Every structure is written in structure tokens, then in C-alpha cells.
Amino acid sequence: MAPTVALRLGRLLWLAGLLPWAPAPAAAGLYELRVITDGPATTGAEVTISAGLVAKDNGSLTLPADARLYRFHWIHSPLVVTGKKEKASSSTIHVVGNVPGDFPVSVWVTAADCWMCQPVARSFVVLPITEFLVGNLVVTQNTSLPWPSSYLTKTTLKVSFLLHDPSNFFKSASFLYSWDFGDGTQMVTEDAMVYYNYSIIGTFTVKLKVVAEWEQVEAPTKGIVQKTGDFSASLKLQETLRGIQVLGPTLIQTFQKMIITLNFLGSPPVTVCWRLKPECLPLEEGECHPVSVATTAYNVTHTFRDPGDYCFSIRAENVISKTHQYHRIQVWPSSLQPAVFAFPCATLITMMLAFIMYVTLRNATQQKDMVENLESPTGARCCCQMCCGPFLLETPSEYLEIVRENHGLLPPLYKSVKTYTV
Incomplete structure (x- = not known):
């Protein structure tokens, strides 16, 4: 396709180079030529191309009131012109392409009475012609998102196919639509619009195959004619941040x-x-x-x-x-902090208890030593005391002596130091 376009552009430049370059009139360079078209189109469909002469400085210049002062020249081969219409400062042609391709269409304006003069303005447009259907797949949703091709899950999508047919070429055709929503769901309809709801997030591609069929009654081809087209749209399904x-x-x-x-x-x-x-x-x-x-x-x-x-x-x-x-x-507060102080406190309490026990045992030992140094009473008195019980004792010291004699004493923790006088 690219070599074909280059060849045709080269041909246009060659044709433009054949234009005579005579002295330019005063209007040359003050205007520009704007070309618009309703293409692209399928083969056999009519396409409209319009060229309008406008001032270059946004309209401060006015065009001549007499439109016959200028003439529009078109180069459109191999497109076939089916109609042409001239206005005061514009020209419109209707063309049909019977073969697919990208075709350049050139137009320029000269003075009506000076074919040898330089063109007042010139322009061109490239018209795509295809053998397939031409249209767009449009996806809409009630909730609009701030970036393109993005939609919400669990919200109904409206998917529509818009056929591009400005010349009403497919007025007698019947259509069949095969939908593939990219998540495993497929359907076939006779309607160009469907509603669908995606339940999960992700990026999906909606694919559509369109088949148009009609009966051709005019030459050169008669009988059932069919045209197809494949279209797709990429969708990014998102979820709102619910929490x-x-x-x-x-x-x-x-x-x-x-x-x-x-x-x-x-x-x-x-x-x-x-x-x-x-x-x-x-x-x-x-x-x-x-x-x-x-x-x-x-x-x-x-x-x-x-x-x-x-x-x-x-x-x-x-x-x-x-x-x-x-x-x-x-x-x-961390449990490690009380433990730092609890250990010294427990140590101090243990030392105090040990000291109290030590003092208590020491006093008890001293009392036992004093009991051992007392003289033993007579056997008769001892017997009486043992029989009569501690209630008949005269003094506590006597009770301690009887207990010592009957139960024995623990050995002293230390030996008493005896003092000798020389």
C-alpha cells in the first residue's frame, strides 16, 4: 500500500509541476484552500469531497463577490466522479472507488480568465477506500471515569456499533452481529446495540464481527452481495474503593x-x-x-x-x-521496665529475711547454751516434776531443764569459749 501512495503522490507532484508559472495576480498567497471529506468508505459507496477558499488571516480579507473570478481544478483518478457542484468560494465533488486503496485527491484554484497564472491556493486529501465495512465500536456507561477506556464493574455497559454510511449505501442491507466480550461470553444479535455487565475487574477486549447482506439489482454485479467487518475495543474494568x-x-x-x-x-x-x-x-x-x-x-x-x-x-x-x-x-508501658526494678527489690527483701533468720537462730542458740550450764536437780524432784507436770513448776527455768533432760538439746552452732583464771 505504501509504494502505491508514494507513486500517486509523485504523480500529483508531476502534474503540479506541469502548471505554467506565469506572473501571479495580487490575490495569490492571500488565501488557502481547505479540503474535507466524509471518507473513509467501502468500495462502491459514494464519498463527498469539498474544497473551500478562505482568507489566511482569519477572515479580515474578503473574497471577491463575483465567484466567476476563480476556477477549481480537481485530480481524482482512479476515483469515478458521480457529481459536482460549484458555489461562490467552494467546490464539491462526489466520487466512488471500485477498488481498495488510499487515493490522493488534489485540487487548486486559478483565476477564471488566466489559465497561465499561478494558482491562488492549492490543497489535497488522501481518501481511504476499503472492501470491508466501515464503522466504530462505542462503549458507554452512566458513570463516567476520569481516564479513557475505563469503566466500573457491576455496572451496565452499553456497547454499540455505529456504521459509517454517509451516502446511505447499506439502506437495503440486513445485518448480523457476533459479540465476544473477552470473559468467555459470546452472543449473536440482529441489533447493533447490546447491554453487558462485567462482574470482575481486569482488562478485556470486546470483539465484534458484522456481516451485511443485500441483493444487488444493478450492474455490474447482480445477486446477493455480502460485506463484513471486524471491530474491537479495549476496556479496563475497575472497582470503586468501598473501604x-x-x-x-x-x-x-x-x-x-x-x-x-x-x-x-x-x-x-x-x-x-x-x-x-x-x-x-x-x-x-x-x-x-x-x-x-x-x-x-x-x-x-x-x-x-x-x-x-x-x-x-x-x-x-x-x-x-x-x-x-x-x-x-x-x-x-513495656513489661521489661518493671522487671529491671523488681530484681534488685527481690534481692534486698531476700537479704533482709536471711538476716532476720540469722539473728533469730543466734538468740536461740545462746539460750540453749545457757540451759546446758545449769546444774541438774535431784532425781526425786525430777520424778515429781515429770509426774506432776509443768503446772507445778516454780520457775520457768525449771521447766526448761525438764524439757532438756527428756528431749535432749540440739548441738550448739558454736562451742562456748571457756575462760581460765591462773
């Missing part, structure tokens, strides 16, 4: 590492922003540093240094919507 699920502790100690998992109920990417506050209040713009998250989960790590009641204020948004969430946390 944030927070998974993490609500009670923690100081100097302990805390990990909170945020699960986003919506489509990534998500912009996340969080901050610790004494109260659960929404975050304002610029109050925290946003982080871009490409998945539906994100971990927040923090270590508290001071005890107290805190609130994690979290803001998340995707290009569809935004939401806020809060998570309260109570921070208690």
Missing part, C-alpha cells in the same frame, strides 16, 4: 514493633496516607506523605515509645473514589 479492612492489634506495649495490614476493597493502584492522632479525625490534604500501592494489601510498621491512647487515621484513594478508616490502639 479499608484493618488487621492488627488494639493493645500493645511500648518499644514493641507493631504491624498493621491494610486490605483495600477496590481496584489498585491505590494512594495510601496514614498518621497517628490522639483522636480519630479525617486527614487533611498535605497532612501526611502519600504512598502508591500497586496491590490490594499494604503493611504499616510502627514502634511506640510513649504509652497512651492513639488512633491510626488512614486515607486511601484510587482514581475512582476515596475512603477513610480508623484504628484505635492502647499502648501500655
Whole structure:
């Protein structure tokens, strides 16, 4: 196709070079020629091409009132002209292409009475002709999103095929549409418009095959004629950010590492922003540093240094919507800090108890030594005391002596030092 276009452009330049270059009139260079067309078109369909002469400085110049001062010249081969219409400052032709290709159409304007003069203005347009149907696949949704080809899941889509047929070439044709929505769903309809609802997020390609069929009654071909066309549109299905699920502790100690998992109920990417506050209040713009998250989960790590009641204020948004969430946390003093002081206290208490026991045992030992040094009473008195019981004892010392004689004494913890006088 490219060599064909180059060949035809070269032919146009060659034809333009054949134009005589005589002295230009005063109007040359003051105007430009604008060419518009309703192409592209299928083979056999009529195409309209219009050329209009306008002033270059946005209309401050006026065109001559007499339109017969200028003449429009067209080069359109191999397209066949089916009609032509001239106006005061414009010219319109109707052409038909019987073979597919990209065809350049050139037009220029000269003075009506000076064929040897330089053109007042010139222009050209490339007209695509195809053997297939020409049209567009249009997808619309009630909810508009801020970026192209993006739509919401679980919301009805309207998918329509718009046939490009300005000359009403397919007025007697019947159409059949085969739809493939890219998620495994296919259908065949006779209507150019369908409604569909995607239930999951993702990028899908809607494919459409159109078949047009009609009966041709005029030459050169008679009988049933059929034309087809394949069309597609890429769709990105997203979900609104319905909320944030927070998974993490609500009670923690100081100097302990805390990990909170945020699960986003919506489509990534998500912009996340969080901050610790004494109260659960929404975050304002610029109050925290946003982080871009490409998945539906994100971990927040923090270590508290001071005890107290805190609130994690979290803001998340995707290009569809935004939401806020809060998570309260109570921070208690770390258990390691009381243990540091508990060990010295326990040690001190143990030492004090040991000292008290030591003093008690020492006093008891001294009393036992004193009992051993007392003289033993007579056997008769001892017998009487043993029979009569401790209630008949005259003094406590006598009771201690009887107990010692009947039960024995523990050996002293230390031997008493005896003193000798020389």
C-alpha cells in the first residue's frame, strides 16, 4: 500500500509541476484552500469531497463577490466522479472507488480568465477506500471515569456499533452481529446495540464481527452481495474503593514493633496516607506523605515509645473514589521496665529475711547454751516434776531443764569459749 501512495503522490507532484508559472495576480498567497471529506468508505459507496477558499488571516480579507473570478481544478483518478457542484468560494465533488486503496485527491484554484497564472491556493486529501465495512465500536456507561477506556464493574455497559454510511449505501442491507466480550461470553444479535455487565475487574477486549447482506439489482454485479467487518475495543474494568479492612492489634506495649495490614476493597493502584492522632479525625490534604500501592494489601510498621491512647487515621484513594478508616490502639508501658526494678527489690527483701533468720537462730542458740550450764536437780524432784507436770513448776527455768533432760538439746552452732583464771 505504501509504494502505491508514494507513486500517486509523485504523480500529483508531476502534474503540479506541469502548471505554467506565469506572473501571479495580487490575490495569490492571500488565501488557502481547505479540503474535507466524509471518507473513509467501502468500495462502491459514494464519498463527498469539498474544497473551500478562505482568507489566511482569519477572515479580515474578503473574497471577491463575483465567484466567476476563480476556477477549481480537481485530480481524482482512479476515483469515478458521480457529481459536482460549484458555489461562490467552494467546490464539491462526489466520487466512488471500485477498488481498495488510499487515493490522493488534489485540487487548486486559478483565476477564471488566466489559465497561465499561478494558482491562488492549492490543497489535497488522501481518501481511504476499503472492501470491508466501515464503522466504530462505542462503549458507554452512566458513570463516567476520569481516564479513557475505563469503566466500573457491576455496572451496565452499553456497547454499540455505529456504521459509517454517509451516502446511505447499506439502506437495503440486513445485518448480523457476533459479540465476544473477552470473559468467555459470546452472543449473536440482529441489533447493533447490546447491554453487558462485567462482574470482575481486569482488562478485556470486546470483539465484534458484522456481516451485511443485500441483493444487488444493478450492474455490474447482480445477486446477493455480502460485506463484513471486524471491530474491537479495549476496556479496563475497575472497582470503586468501598473501604479499608484493618488487621492488627488494639493493645500493645511500648518499644514493641507493631504491624498493621491494610486490605483495600477496590481496584489498585491505590494512594495510601496514614498518621497517628490522639483522636480519630479525617486527614487533611498535605497532612501526611502519600504512598502508591500497586496491590490490594499494604503493611504499616510502627514502634511506640510513649504509652497512651492513639488512633491510626488512614486515607486511601484510587482514581475512582476515596475512603477513610480508623484504628484505635492502647499502648501500655513495656513489661521489661518493671522487671529491671523488681530484681534488685527481690534481692534486698531476700537479704533482709536471711538476716532476720540469722539473728533469730543466734538468740536461740545462746539460750540453749545457757540451759546446758545449769546444774541438774535431784532425781526425786525430777520424778515429781515429770509426774506432776509443768503446772507445778516454780520457775520457768525449771521447766526448761525438764524439757532438756527428756528431749535432749540440739548441738550448739558454736562451742562456748571457756575462760581460765591462773
